Amino acid sequence: MTFTPESAFALLGPDFADAVDPADFPDLKLRWWNKRWAREIGLGELTPEQIADHFGRFDRPKGYPHTPLAMRYHGHQFRHYNPQIGDGRGFLYAQMRDPKGRLLDFGTKGSGQTPWSRTGDGRLTLKGAVREILAAEMLEALGVYSSKAFCVFDTGDQLARHDEPSPARGAVLTRLQHSHVRxxxxxxxxxxxxxxxxxxxxxxxxxxxxxxxxxxxxxxxxxxxxxxxxxxxxxxxxxxxxxxxxxxxxxxxxxxxxxxxxxxxxxxxxxxxxxxxxxxxxxxxxxxxxxxxxxxxxxxxxxxxxxxxxxxxxxxxxxxxxxxxxxxxxxxTAAFCARLGVAVQDNSEDMVKAYLAFLLASQLPFEAVFFDHFTNDPGRIKAAARDYTGPEYTAFAELFADHTPVRPERLGHACFARENPVHMTIETMESAFAPIHERDDWSTLHGLLDDIAQARADYDLGRGRTGFLPEQGETW
Known part of the structure; x- marks a missing residue:
């Protein structure tokens, strides 16, 4: 795959965005580089210095004629209309084509002030960037059509925040997605x-x-x-x-x-x-x-x-x-069946309703119940050390037993040898960031990301597609 620059949004003209300059960060340290997606879009051979040039200092990619653009938009915020917003701490850095020729955006977060920053400093905390990485990676593993956290730099800034211990370390994130048109x-x-x-x-x-x-x-x-x-x-x-x-x-x-x-x-x-x-x-x-x-x-x-x-x-x-x-x-119905690893059929909607009724009554860990029931293996369900009993479970189990497993061979993959699935509750996220905050130790985070990557590959809820936008008429 060769990197193919594009400038589709800029061609709409000056009524849609404002040209901006990125912030000048005091000290750039690469903390996350999405090697898998870099390879997919033709940037897998970039050197560390080139990565810093393009995604830390935001020098324009070769062949890309436009400066970063802070996109203009309004919005209802908690159902109150706000005409004072737009890209306030990010911009559309560049566009390109994905492996199937479709338009992709590089959008930033924490890249500095814009005309729409209002009273904000235009920056992102390092914890905020880590949260973006974890959310995007976990959602992709679970079959959600999500943007990708593409690159994160620690910027050397010290930021004041009321919802994090201050001073908070600064970061700048670049995300990869198909559209920022809101x-x-x-x-x-x-x-x-x-x-x-x-x-x-x-x-x-x-x-x-x-x-x-x-x-x-x-x-x-x-x-x-x-x-x-x-x-x-x-x-x-x-x-x-x-x-x-x-x-x-x-x-x-x-x-x-x-x-x-x-x-x-x-x-x-x-x-x-x-x-x-x-x-x-x-x-x-x-x-x-x-x-x-x-x-x-x-x-x-x-x-x-x-x-x-x-x-x-x-x-x-x-x-x-x-x-x-x-x-x-x-x-x-299709999404729940995909997560359970079974084919959709006529009574699947009733099965999903019964499944939710059991989850509500039992209050068992949300992710663990999917994990135990994936591809409808009775022996695996029986062996799970969880309380799969009661009238709500019986109602679900009768409907579920009628469903055909999809690719049951996936149960032989590595992540299913675990007793419990990888999950992303708030405690998991906090435990991954704590060593970073306390002693700049990234090993726990990288271990968690490795586990998520394994789950993504083993669940294979995207059916092995290279592009992350579903094809016309395709479901997850």
């Missing part, structure tokens, strides 16, 4: 009464993410674009639920047009199945609690539809939105 990107241009810009954004998204819609015109184009985003977002919400993941901040500026999970701030994974479990300490009303995430995504889609009205037709857009519940139910 729902809030459309909202900004609707707010500014600029239908021509909304149309340009739709055309940009169709050209680079949904080319099968090319040739459509007028309100039909708008409706079919929303249909694509609606289906992708329903799939993402379902994947989060099957992973036991709580994003924490599902504002309209944190959801994008490809239905890709990104921007990991106050995330959590469920320790046990608790529908009201929240990730953000400031989410006092539990707006983005685990079980409310599909509702939050649907509400955000409604705001996107409102932003599309200047170039759309209301009844068409409403009809598209009305498809979300059925798509979500179908995708959730």
């Amino acid at each position: 729902f809030g990107t459309f909202q900004r241009h609707a707010y500014e009464e600029a239908p021509d810009r909304i149309e340009a954004l739709i055309d940009h998204a169709i050209a680079h993410y949904y080319p099968d819609l090319s040739g459509l015109q007028g309100t039909e184009k708008t409706a079919r674009f929303l249909e694509k985003v609606c289906a992708a977002s329903a799939r993402l919400a379902a994947q989060w639920m099957a992973a036991g993941f709580v994003h924490g901040v599902l504002n309209t500026d944190n959801l994008n047009v490809t239905g890709e999970s990104f921007d990991y701030g106050p995330w959590r994974f469920l320790p046990t199945y608790k529908p009201g479990f929240t990730a953000a300490y400031f989410d006092e009303n539990r707006l983005y609690a685990y079980a409310r995430q599909p509702e939050a995504v649907f509400w955000a889609l409604q705001q996107l539809a409102i932003a599309l009205l200047p170039v759309g037709e209301k009844d068409q857009l409403v009809d598209v939105l009305n498809t979300f519940p059925d798509i979500y139910t179908r995708e959730m």
